[in-house]
Amino acid sequence: MKKITFSIGGVHPNDCKLAADRPIEVLPIPETLYVSMAQHLGAPAKPVVSVGDKVKTGQVIAEPGGFISAFVHSPASGTVKSIAPRADLAGRMVPHIEIAVEGDEWAEGIDTSDALIAEIPEDRAMMLERIKNCGVVGLGGATFPTHVKLNPAPGSPAAEALLINGAECEPFLTSDYRLMLESPKPILIGASIMQKILGGPKCYICIEDNKPQAIKVMGEALEELGFSNMVVQPLLKKYPQGGEKQLIQAVMRREVGSGALPISVGAVVQNVSTAFAVYEAVQKNKPLITNVLTVTGDCLPVEKQHNYRFRIGMPLSYIASYAGGIPTEAAKIVSGGPMMGRAIANIEAAAVKGSSSLLYLKESTTRRWTESACIRCGRCSEACPMGLEPFLLNRLYKGGLTDELEKNAVQDCIECGCCLYSCPAGIPLLDNVRQAKLQVMGIIRARAAAAKAAAGQANK
């Protein structure tokens, strides 16, 4: 099949997939787990257990705190030791449930066998309910609750395509790649389940061409399973291909409008890990308590790099020490990829559903350039995959011109970092554009709230 990619902007960082040949290992469970209540986008979950309660693996320990929220399950069996605020990755205090681990005894009704169940149930409502009850969230990075995304608001257009995102365009990360190699069939069955829920749109398994092995394995698995309305779509390597809007543009040649959701052009995008989680939820009633994480970096020898299947709530420091400790050359530890990931301020923080990596970077890779004057070379505008002009947005932000910023669509920025990556003058474009975006989003939200209040008054 012809390789395709998105048409505007993008950059080509060295992909550094150093841990690509390391199979997924299962991490042993430590003595204590700290389960965060804010593992998903939206309202934090509300604990439903109290201190001293005995919990089993997979038992619900927190329920959704709002419409956009998700269930949280116990990652091991043991006793609830405390429910208290604890610092997360960024050092912010978030409520955590501390569990003293006593074993790994699963709750009833969960199928823990390795048997592959290929038969897909017919009942759409039941499948959605299971996805919701198993706390499945988007594992591509945004951790948006999956059941909300798979159940578009009434009145929105019908889904025409389901894109399974296996692009993994961020350098260094290999967790999705390993998952595709090791569990291709569960991913495809998960995709097929989502297809059924959405009313049978065509499904594309999108994989970048720097992972030929994954393309081959997924293609073979697809042939064996014999799903007809599903294809493996190879993509040309380009960052940020894994961005929702970029992937839709690449595969469907449709552009998602400013401020609109992908469903407005008939597209739904789900990550391969999410597809795997959906498979486990629907076919085995297994809640989302594990995910794959890559321990990698440019200051680690290949034999020290790992792909781990972790349980949520494991402290990152535990994972780091299990993997052989933090290398002394590491100047920065990042959670996520080097382009969009966040530096970890607190290594004691617990792993969450969306954790994808522990990335150790050398001082020379993370060093910030000294800022010099903009020479109007236009590289940032060329690199921007959303077609924005970062140099202009930067200037408007410094001048405090919020109206102009809004006219120049700063709110469409996806914060991929291509502008910063391509700037030869070392201008912190992304930092400033992000602040501008926050400002403008605040204004837009305030305006929407005011309009809503005015409409409410008029109705009275």
Next chain:
Amino acid sequence: MNSTLILTIVILAGLGLILALLLYFVAQKFKVEEDPRVGKVEECLPGANCGGCGFAGCHDFAVTSCAAPDLSRHYCPVGGDPVMQQVAAILGYKVEAKAPQVAVVRCNGTCTARPRTNTYQGVQSCKAKAWLYAGDTACQFGCLGCGDCVAACKFGALSMDPQTGLPVVDQEKCTACGACTGACPKNLIELRAKGPRGMRMVVVCRNQDKGPVAKKACANACIGCGLCVKTCTHDAIVLENNLAYIDFTKCKLCRECEAVCPAGSIIGVNFPKPLDKEAVKARIAARKAAAAAVKEESK
């Protein structure tokens, strides 16, 4: 040659006259009626356009104050009472005198008291830093030290102290316009009454973590022990979310809270004499003993 010169002068003069008349009539036709008091009010105002009053600059303040039925929504924090009296005289309104205020930084997490747990490399802006994470120390409530407040101050009243890494308010220059309070993403700066001869008591901490956590993060942190609340005889201190707060409208400047605070996070400013802790503690003990004696007697 002579006639050419005269002709030119006549034509130019005529042209000028015609255009002048045209402009005069246009100006008459499209004249904008403005309240004559607006100009007068604007003249009294400081003209810094700081926005401290909540209006978009001094002109907007003047226009809206002339249109308003009273001056309850208008107060120029920079000019203070003298300016407001002038404005009230022009508009024929009455204003009540307000106590002069000053910006107060509620963080004492100096470089020595608050060890750094990580290094920040991004843009030197508190706003960007606060968005990214809790800060480069274990205290998620404290000053980030990038100086957004200094940049926001239009009167040069704020500066960063390189020794402590905290902003310092110049009390003479501070006009209490409130620009810094909005600029601080951690809400550390508060406008407080200047107090008699500038004397005031402040809890210089915003840490809402529990005692041990707060203490581990910063040696100067309020640990929420509540000793100050128990000691205060004026009901001026409230303890909320593990943090003491002094209500400056009730505080009588007795300095007892400062003497009993084990964390040293209550500080008295501009007092003529340094605090004699032992004397104040003895006073509190004597009062307590007397109260206990009264209780005994009533039994």
